[in-house]
Each structure stands twice: as structure tokens, then as C-alpha cells.
Amino acid sequence: MKIWSSEHVFSYPWETVIKAAMRKYPNPMNPSVVGVDVLDRNLDTHGRLHSHRLLSTEWGLPAIVRAILGTSRTLTYVKEHSIVDPDEKKMELCSTNITLTNLVSVDERLVYTPHPENPGITVLTQEAIITVKGVSLSSYLEGLMALKISANARKGWDAIEWIIQNSERESVPFCSLC
Amino acid sequence: MNSVGEGCTELKREYDQCFNRWFADKFLKGDRSGDPCTEMFKKYQTCVQKAIKDKDIPIDGVEFMGPNKEK
Numbered sequence: 001m002k003i004w005s006s007e008h009v010f011s012y013p014w015e016t017v018i019k020a021a022m023r024k025y026p027n028p029m030n031p032s033v034v035g036v037d038v039l040d041r042n043l044d045t046h047g048r049l050h051s052h053r054l055l056s057t058e059w060g061l062p063a064i065v066r067a068i069l070g071t072s073r074t075l076t077y078v079k080e081h082s083i084v085d086p087d088e089k090k091m092e093l094c095s096t097n098i099t100l101t102n103l104v105s106v107d108e109r110l111v112y113t114p115h116p117e118n119p120g121i122t123v124l125t126q127e128a129i130i131t132v133k134g135v136s137l138s139s140y141l142e143g144l145m146a147l148k149i150s151a152n153a154r155k156g157w158d159a160i161e162w163i164i165q166n167s168e169r170e171s172v173p174f175c176s177l178c
Numbered sequence: 179m180n181s182v183g184e185g186c187t188e189l190k191r192e193y194d195q196c197f198n199r200w201f202a203d204k205f206l207k208g209d210r211s212g213d214p215c216t217e218m219f220k221k222y223q224t225c226v227q228k229a230i231k232d233k234d235i236p237i238d239g240v241e242f243m244g245p246n247k248e249k
Binding site (some may be wrong): 015018019022023025026033035036038039041047049054060065077079084086098099125126 | 179180181182183186190193194197201202206208210212213219222223226230233236237242245
């Protein structure tokens with residue numbers, strides 16, 4: 001088992017980041033996510049929005065990893081549950097893979113909150129637990145997957161920035177001095 | 179973004195558009211009434227649930243580390 005964690009700060013208010021996070025895919029930085037479906041969505045009694053989504057992802061594992069795991073199948077389905085609490089200003093998102101589970105499990109948790117000292121910016125804390133099952137070299141593979149997750153996290157941050165810049169551009173008047 | 183069911187992508191786009199508008203303009207601004215996209219969601223679900231069944235995607239029965247559970 002390998003645990004990976006990270007923190008990232010976006011220079012945008014929470015609402016802006018959350019809007020982008022909710023429509024993060026598609027984006028040019030994460031081509032590995034090839035499909036996203038909403039399976040269930042509801043408001044709970046505290047006014048929080050729950051979304052259950054199914055992500056279709058191409059993991060693009062290196063050939064050596066595929067060889068060790070003994071699978072050529074790299075299309076993996078991931079189930080994701082997110083909760084947006086607009087009063088607390090908190091978005092929490094958990095995900096886990098639901099296929100290839102006999103080989104590997106990757107559980108991720110992301111939390112977006114306003115920065116405690118500067119409400120104009122947003123903090124994302126992110127952690128992942130990776131477990132490769134039943135093969136020798138599993139700690140080697142877990143290390144490789146952690147590197148992959150780390151690289152993907154960076155791409156995810158860029159993706160949020162990209163969405164914000166692209167959607168903000170649409171809503172901002174062309175000439176702000178006019 | 180595509181749906182897992184090739185034929186559901188258009189239905190999904192319509193629903194996403196409706197939902198994103200509600201999310202940004204109502205929900206995040208404190209309006210607590212539900213989203214107006216229920217009918218679109220139902221149509222989209224009929225399509226996507228069938229695709230999930232056809233493709234044998236195991237969406238149930240996986241122990242899920244949900245946000246509510248103790249870590």
C-alpha cells in the first residue's frame with residue numbers, strides 16, 4: 001500500500017473553482033478521461049448536493065506494468081461521489097476504481113475549501129491510496145502508480161485553471177474599459 | 179464529453195448544460211430549490227443504465243470509500 005498526498009492553491013474564489021471542478025472534463029490536460037456519466041444526483045436535508053458519477057478512463061499504464069499485471073486491458077471504470085456544501089463552502093470528492101479491482105485499487109479523496117486566511121483563494125487537498133494486489137514487485141508498481149497520480153494531479157490543477165480561463169473569457173466583456 | 183453509451187451522449191449534453199446553468203446561477207448563489215432538469219435526467223438515465231448493463235460495468239457491489247465514512 002502506498003499513500004500519496006498533496007496540496008494546491010488556486011488564485012480564484014471557491015465558487016469559481018467549484019464551477020470549473022464540476023465541469024472539469026473534457027479538457028486537453030486529461031485526455032485519459034474518455035467518458036463521464038452522472039448516475040445519481042440529489043440534494044440532502046442539509047442542502048448539500050450529492051453527485052454519483054461514472055468515469056471511463058484509459059490508464060495508459062506503461063508496457064512493463066501491463067506485463068507484470070498480466071493484462072492488456074487499460075480501459076478502467078471509476079466511480080466517484082462528490083458533495084458540494086454551499087454554506088460551508090466545501091467540496092469533497094471520493095473516487096475508486098470498479099474494474100481491474102483484482103489487480104489494483106486506487107482510492108482518491110479531494111477537498112476544495114477557501115483558504116482559511118484569504119477567502120479569495122482556494123485550497124485543494126488531495127490524497128490517494130494505491131494498493132497493488134497479488135503480484136511480486138507490488139511495492140515497485142505502487143511507487144510507479146504514485147508517480148503517475150502525482151503527474152496527473154498536476155495536470156488536473158492545470159485543467160481547472162484552463163476551464164476557469166476559458167469560461168471566464170466568455171462571460172467577461174470583450175473590452176472592460178468600454 | 180462522451181457518455182459510456184455511445185447513443186446517450188446527446189442526451190447527456192442536454193442534461194449537463196441544464197445542470198451547469200442551474201448549479202452556477204442558482205445553487206451556488208444560495209437558491210435551494212432543486213434543479214429543473216429532472217425530465218432530461220430521466221431520459222438520459224434510461225439510455226445510460228441500459229449501456230451500463232450491456233457493457234457489464236459493475237457499478238454496484240463495490241465497497242466504496244464514501245465521504246461519509248470514517249477513514
